[in-house]
Amino acid sequence: MGEQRQRYNEEFKKQAVKYVQEQTKTLPEIAEEMNIPAGTLKNWMTKYRSFENEPVGNPEKLRDIEKRLQASEREKEDLREELAILKKALHIFSKERN
Structure with a gap:
C-alpha cells in the first residue's frame, strides 16, 4: 500500500x-x-x-546588478539613436529623384 x-x-x-x-x-x-x-x-x-x-542582497551583488542595468540603458539608448539614423537614411534614399 x-x-x-x-x-x-x-x-x-x-x-x-x-x-x-x-x-x-x-x-x-x-x-x-x-x-x-x-x-x-x-x-x-x-x-x-x-x-x-x-x-537584503549583499552590496556587491547590488552594485553588479546596477552596473548591468546602466549598461543595458546605454545600449538601449545607442540602439534608439541608430534606429533614428536609419529611419532618416531610409527617408532620404527613398525619395524619388527627378
Missing part, C-alpha cells in the same frame, strides 16, 4: 516559508533538509511569502 500523506498546519507552513526566506540555501536543499517535497515547499512560498522577511 502507498504511504499516508503528511499534513501540515498553517503555522508550520508559514514558519517553513520564513525559514526559506532567511536562508541562503536553495529551495531544494532546504526541502531535503526539512524532509518536505520541493514542489510542496514552492507552493507554500507562493501562498505565504512576505518580502519583509527576506534578507
Whole structure:
C-alpha cells in the first residue's frame, strides 16, 4: 500500500516559508533538509511569502546588478539613436529623384 500523506498546519507552513526566506540555501536543499517535497515547499512560498522577511542582497551583488542595468540603458539608448539614423537614411534614399 502507498504511504499516508503528511499534513501540515498553517503555522508550520508559514514558519517553513520564513525559514526559506532567511536562508541562503536553495529551495531544494532546504526541502531535503526539512524532509518536505520541493514542489510542496514552492507552493507554500507562493501562498505565504512576505518580502519583509527576506534578507537584503549583499552590496556587491547590488552594485553588479546596477552596473548591468546602466549598461543595458546605454545600449538601449545607442540602439534608439541608430534606429533614428536609419529611419532618416531610409527617408532620404527613398525619395524619388527627378
